[in-house]
Amino acid sequence: xxxxxxxxxxxxxxxxxxxxxxxxxxxxxxxxxxxxxxxxxxxxxxxxxxxxxxxxxxxxxxxxxxxxxxxxxxxxxxxxxxxxxxxxxxxxxxxxxxxxxxxxxxxxxxxxxxxxxxxxxxxxxxxxxxxxxxxxxxxxxxxxxxxxxxxxxxxxxxxxxxxxxxxxxxxxxxxxxxxxxxxxxxxxxxxxxxxxxxxxxxxxxxxxxxxxxxxxxxxxxxxxxxxxxxxxxxxxxxxxxxxxxxxxxxxxxxxxxxxxxxxxxxxxxxxxxxxxxxxxxxxxxxxxxxxxxxxxxxxxxxxxxxxxxxxxxxxxxxxxxxxxxxxxxxxxxxxxxxxxxxxxxx
Amino acid sequence: xxxxxxxxxxxxxxxxxxxxxxxxxxxxxxxxxxxxxxxxxxxxxxxxxxxxxxxxxxxxxxxxxxxxxxxxxxxxxxxxxxxxxxxxxxxxxxxxxxxxxxxxxxxxxxxxxxxxxxxxxxxxxxxxxxxxxxxxxxxxxxxxxxxxxxxxxxxxxxxxxxxxxxxxxxxxxxxxxxxxxxxxxxxxxxxxxxxxxxxxxxxxxxxxxxxxxxxxxxxxxxxxxxxxxxxxxxxxxxxxxxxxxxxxxxxxxxxxxxxxxxxxxxxxxxxxxxxxxxxxxxxxxxxxxxxxxxxxxxxxxxxxxxxxxxxxxxxxxxxxxxxxxxxxxxxxxxxxxxxxxxxxxx
Numbered sequence: 001x002x003x004x005x006x007x008x009x010x011x012x013x014x015x016x017x018x019x020x021x022x023x024x025x026x027x028x029x030x031x032x033x034x035x036x037x038x039x040x041x042x043x044x045x046x047x048x049x050x051x052x053x054x055x056x057x058x059x060x061x062x063x064x065x066x067x068x069x070x071x072x073x074x075x076x077x078x079x080x081x082x083x084x085x086x087x088x089x090x091x092x093x094x095x096x097x098x099x100x101x102x103x104x105x106x107x108x109x110x111x112x113x114x115x116x117x118x119x120x121x122x123x124x125x126x127x128x129x130x131x132x133x134x135x136x137x138x139x140x141x142x143x144x145x146x147x148x149x150x151x152x153x154x155x156x157x158x159x160x161x162x163x164x165x166x167x168x169x170x171x172x173x174x175x176x177x178x179x180x181x182x183x184x185x186x187x188x189x190x191x192x193x194x195x196x197x198x199x200x201x202x203x204x205x206x207x208x209x210x211x212x213x214x215x216x217x218x219x220x221x222x223x224x225x226x227x228x229x230x231x232x233x234x235x236x237x238x239x240x241x242x243x244x245x246x247x248x249x250x251x252x253x254x255x256x257x258x259x260x261x262x263x264x265x266x267x268x269x270x271x272x273x274x275x276x277x278x279x280x281x282x283x284x285x286x287x288x289x290x291x292x293x294x295x296x297x298x299x300x301x302x303x304x305x306x307x308x309x310x311x312x313x314x315x316x317x318x319x320x321x322x323x324x325x326x327x328x329x330x331x332x333x334x335x336x337x338x339x340x341x342x343x344x345x346x
Numbered sequence: 347x348x349x350x351x352x353x354x355x356x357x358x359x360x361x362x363x364x365x366x367x368x369x370x371x372x373x374x375x376x377x378x379x380x381x382x383x384x385x386x387x388x389x390x391x392x393x394x395x396x397x398x399x400x401x402x403x404x405x406x407x408x409x410x411x412x413x414x415x416x417x418x419x420x421x422x423x424x425x426x427x428x429x430x431x432x433x434x435x436x437x438x439x440x441x442x443x444x445x446x447x448x449x450x451x452x453x454x455x456x457x458x459x460x461x462x463x464x465x466x467x468x469x470x471x472x473x474x475x476x477x478x479x480x481x482x483x484x485x486x487x488x489x490x491x492x493x494x495x496x497x498x499x500x501x502x503x504x505x506x507x508x509x510x511x512x513x514x515x516x517x518x519x520x521x522x523x524x525x526x527x528x529x530x531x532x533x534x535x536x537x538x539x540x541x542x543x544x545x546x547x548x549x550x551x552x553x554x555x556x557x558x559x560x561x562x563x564x565x566x567x568x569x570x571x572x573x574x575x576x577x578x579x580x581x582x583x584x585x586x587x588x589x590x591x592x593x594x595x596x597x598x599x600x601x602x603x604x605x606x607x608x609x610x611x612x613x614x615x616x617x618x619x620x621x622x623x624x625x626x627x628x629x630x631x632x633x634x635x636x637x638x639x640x641x642x643x644x645x646x647x648x649x650x651x652x653x654x655x656x657x658x659x660x661x662x663x664x665x666x667x668x669x670x671x672x673x674x675x676x677x678x679x680x681x682x683x684x685x686x687x688x689x690x691x692x
Contacts, residue, residue, distance in 0.1 A: 023578030024683030048513060049439040049574060050409030052506060057403045063396030064448035064501060065484045093395040102410035104499045138411045142690060148492040153450045153499035155410060160398060167394060228395060233369030245393050337370030344488060
């Protein structure tokens with residue numbers, strides 16, 4: 001076995017240097033000292049150009065997401081667990097049991113190794129919680145000022161449960177819409193941690209993987225039509241995408257949409273509409289109305305779901321519009337956000 | 347159907363703005379005008395949180411790679427086809443038939459849309475050449491100065507051929523080592539395009555997907571032991587990884603290693619050893635010696651393989667070392683590169 005550690009002074013490694021991304025001894029050192037111990041599993045340990053595993057006949061889901069959140073550490077999580085939870089939840093939205101993840105890192109020269117270790121540890125824990133394995137990865141290092149600290153891409157593979165058919169196309173007039181918890185917490189948390197904005201809040205990111213909740217619902221109610229996690233662009237963008245894809249309209253009840261007081265106050269202060277603020281631990285369920293109460297009970301009994309609500313329904317209005325019935329009974333059209341409300345939220 | 351184009355002045359879109367990564371109308375516009383037309387396929391068009399497809403029982407390979415090459419356009423290719431070819435070749439190295447790719451983009455605010463279009467078109471063509479489909483993707487935009495133009499992550503899934511078992515662990519004493527072409531072209535090409543270095547060369551990047559070559563070899567010789575593409579860190583790093591993983595030694599014959607004159611000259615000028623310079627269109631084959639001549643013939647008849655050579659063999663030396671028998675008959679130990687010889691080469 002080659003000793004990759006020889007002749008390299010130890011104190012160079014308090015920070016990432018370009019050589020950590022060079023594919024040579026330093027890359028091997030980073031892998032063997034930080035990545036492999038944290039993510040250790042039989043497939044990753046093959047040290048092949050890719051992971052190789054058995055699959056059974058059936059349907060598979062495949063997804064990818066890059067994470068560029070700023071700041072990288074925030075109340076409730078960091079870029080590492082966010083990168084795991086985000087991809088896990090995207091697989092859940094496909095009706096899949098999340099199984100294998102890839103992780104691609106782009107790291108800025110000079111990035112503290114201690115911060116990298118914290119991030120990797122969070123990823124390892126989040127993966128264990130979600131029951132997924134990080135089986136293949138890649139690390140690149142770019143010069144100082146050529147990226148902002150660290151960017152992480154995760155892709156993921158999941159196995160679709162037999163008898164499950166989740167798709168935005170299946171949203172049907174009469175369907176009920178459930179949100180699994182109060183909206184806007186991740187976005188407000190991230191904004192509050194940006195020093196220049198000068199406001200403070202107790203709001204934590206809601207980042208979480210929602211396997212248990214989704215499993216519980218699908219076991220009892222396999223005929224869920226659509227699941228989506230309303231992340232970037234918030235509830236409004238996700239529901240607008242669904243109305244456009246499925247050619248249906250959706251009407252929400254303003255007084256049913258759960259928003260915590262602190263989020264509401266921060267939105268007032270910043271002139272934001274919580275419908276457009278990002279979430280990282282919420283799931284939208286669209287399903288036949290007659291199953292909605294049962295689903296709501298199951299979601300509320302699940303971790304991360306105790307504040308779930310039925311917030312609206314799919315209508316047969318042909319305009320493919322998302323609207324809000326306000327507390328005063330008026331109807332307001334909720335458009336998709338046009339520009340960028342909150343940059344680098346995930 | 348919602349009209350995402352309304353009320354947004356057309357001339358804003360000569361360059362990427364933060365809103366293109368916001369998950370709202372501008373993101374949809376970017377997807378519908380640039381990404382979907384180029385990558386159009388049934389799975390991507392599902393517009394789900396992930397792609398869903400059927401799989402048969404068997405073995406699957408899964409890999410990921412981030413591309414941060416600087417410059418993004420270079421003779422012979424650009425960051426787009428590089429990102430496709432790199433991941434395709436990694437799947438081939440696992441003995442897999444490459445099938446589905448993901449693509450994750452991180453783009454700097456202000457990046458010209460015309461450059462993005464060129465890159466996407468190259469990706470589309472490279473994917474078609476390699477017989478893979480881009481089935482899921484993600485786009486993030488970061489502020490000016492927060493990344494260097496564009497970074498691309500691709501991950502990929504392939505189906506392992508039945509009866510094929512490719513693994514670095516299978517390198518065995520007596521095996522022959524074949525390289526599919528002359529080394530160092532990608533690395534020297536990239537260096538030559540960096541203005542500050544002040545030298546010019548006619549060397550083009552060798553970036554290419556090697557499906558045809560690998561297919562031809564495996565069809566006739568299923569008992570190939572190891573395949574690897576010697577990219578970052580060059581031939582020496584890849585072979586050093588194999589000696590360390592398989593606990594075998596490898597001896598190369600200096601006079602057998604193909605190096606084109608222009609690469610040789612550039613390496614002399616820059617004080618580089620071509621053994622450490624990156625390649626993006628080469629494949630290493632390690633296989634039983636008695637099959638080597640046949641494999642060489644097949645490789646030379648394949649596209650991108652006409653300059654292939656048998657360059658060395660695996661020995662039973664227990665030190666797990668990579669050595670070079672020089673033209674003068676001396677033995678030189680070839681160590682893994684320590685620091686970063688060529689930053690941002692891929």
